[in-house]
Amino acid sequence: MSTPQNAAPLTQDELKTLVGQAALQYVLPGEVVGVGTGSTVNKFIDALATMKDQIKGAVSSSVASTERLQALGIQVFEAAEVESLSVYIDGADEIDHQGHMVKGGGAALTREKIVAAQSKMFVCIADESKLVDALGAFPLPVEVIPMATARVMRQFVAMGGSAKVRLKDGQPLVTDNGQHIVDVTGLKISDPLKFESDVNQWPGVVTVGVFAHQKAQVCLLGTSTGVKTLKF
Ligand code: 5RP
Secondary structure (H helix, E strand, O other), rough: OOOOOOOOOOHHHHHHHHHHHHHHHHHHOOOOOEEEOOOHHHHHHHHHHHHHOOOEEEEEEOOOHHHHHHHHHOOOEHHHHHOOOOOOOOOOEEEEOOOEEEEEOOOOHHHHHHHHEEEOEEEEEEEHEOOOOOOOOOOOOEOOOHHHHHHHHHHHHHOOEEEEEEEEOEEOOOOOOEEEEEEEEOOOOOHHHHHHHHHHHHOEEEEEEEEEOOOOEEEEEEEOEEEEEEEE
């Protein structure tokens, strides 16, 4: 898919629409599809509605995506009802050239990782601003049990980072799982697999937003010249 040479550059929103539509090629008729969360995934959900009669339904990674899927007439199954999914389609806050990602800008990282883990393939849909050489510029989301928040934040500070509790309406944001989000800046994540394994061991950390163990196999990247397919 490409855009004509003299056309006005596509907006970020248009790029999201393009990759959301392009992701339909990975949806297998008759199957249940894993669905992520965020503004790019919302475009995918809208596109998925055009083939809703050809699929069995979806497993969703957030209350927000569940509501959007259901409003469009797509059946949503609990993750536990489906043993394995052939594909999981989700956005990212950052993706590197190996398919490792930072996710959780929409606070849905834990359920996203759960659905990704039960899927055979992760297809990331993103506009080109998300492609990076090294993870770490986007504030890293970490879902934390509130009792552990202060200590987890001190651990990130000891690593050279700086950490803040994510707020909503002046109060700590509460995730779909009843927990809080800490956003960490100032870290350079040079070994995403090790970083993810290490931080996930910290008591009170529910999920760290580095997706290296559940990395993408494919990224559909929205660029000024159309959708590029990156394979990892
Ligand atoms: C939500 C996520 C999203 O995939 C990520 O934040 C990207 O969102 P968007 O498509 O709105 O840019 O991880 O928790």
